[in-house]
Amino acid sequence: NGDEMRAWYDFQFHSERGSSDDVQASADQIRLIIDQQLDAGIQSHRIILAGFSQGGVIALHTALRLQHRLAGVIAISTYLHDPQGLETERHDENLALPIFMGHGQGDPMIPIMRAATARENLIRLGYDVTWQDYPMAHQVCLEEIEDIAIFIRRIL
Numbered sequence: 001n002g003d004e005m006r007a008w009y010d011f012q013f014h015s016e017r018g019s020s021d022d023v024q025a026s027a028d029q030i031r032l033i034i035d036q037q038l039d040a041g042i043q044s045h046r047i048i049l050a051g052f053s054q055g056g057v058i059a060l061h062t063a064l065r066l067q068h069r070l071a072g073v074i075a076i077s078t079y080l081h082d083p084q085g086l087e088t089e090r091h092d093e094n095l096a097l098p099i100f101m102g103h104g105q106g107d108p109m110i111p112i113m114r115a116a117t118a119r120e121n122l123i124r125l126g127y128d129v130t131w132q133d134y135p136m137a138h139q140v141c142l143e144e145i146e147d148i149a150i151f152i153r154r155i156l
Contacts, residue, residue, distance in 0.1 A: 023081050027062040034068065044068035048152065052076040052140065053110065060118075063097060064090045064127075072098040072155040074148055077138050079110055080118035087125065099129045100151040102144045104136040 030049065038044060048071045051059035056078025063073045064086055078101070080086065099122060103115040112133060122129050132147050 020082060020085075023057065023061055026058045027065070030058060030062045031066065034062075034066070038068065045071055046156065048072050048074060048155070050074035050076070050148075051078065053078055053138065057081045060099070064094055067091050067093055069093045070097060072100065072151070074100045074102075074151065075118075076102050076140060076144070076148075077104060077107055077110055077115070078118070079114045080121055083118070083121040086121075090125070095126060097127060098151070098155045099127055100132075100148060101129060102132045102134065102140075102147065104138055105133050106136065107138045109138040 034044070034047060037047060047068075049059040049063045050073070051057070053076070056075035057080075059073050060075050060078065061081050063070050101115060101119055103110075103112050105112055107115075116131075119129050119131050130151055132144065134141050134144055
């Protein structure tokens, strides 16, 4: 979009979508890191993918298509990239993947309805989604961090 900043992919603020090629390239990088952890002896069911905003998009996109069973996903202030593609691309290993989604009620970057639509798509596909929203904008708050800690203790 012309603005220079750190990003997982070029984010189009008006369309709320990233390039599928860019999202996939970032997911491929995360898969390489996961493979390194597996090679180092970490069991896949002890790995949690987590991300905020674009990082949440990449965490969801990667985890739901991954051939290794993960412990869970933490997706903060984010949305689901290509929900139609997920229906055919998702991997059986992570059909029961626990997902925590947290979102600011006043998020101007990714409106809460976009996240709620992602949540509904995930639930429709059978995923175990824990949802919390908070009186904040595009940020993280202490209550959310506490809820994430509870989620992590539950899944590990």
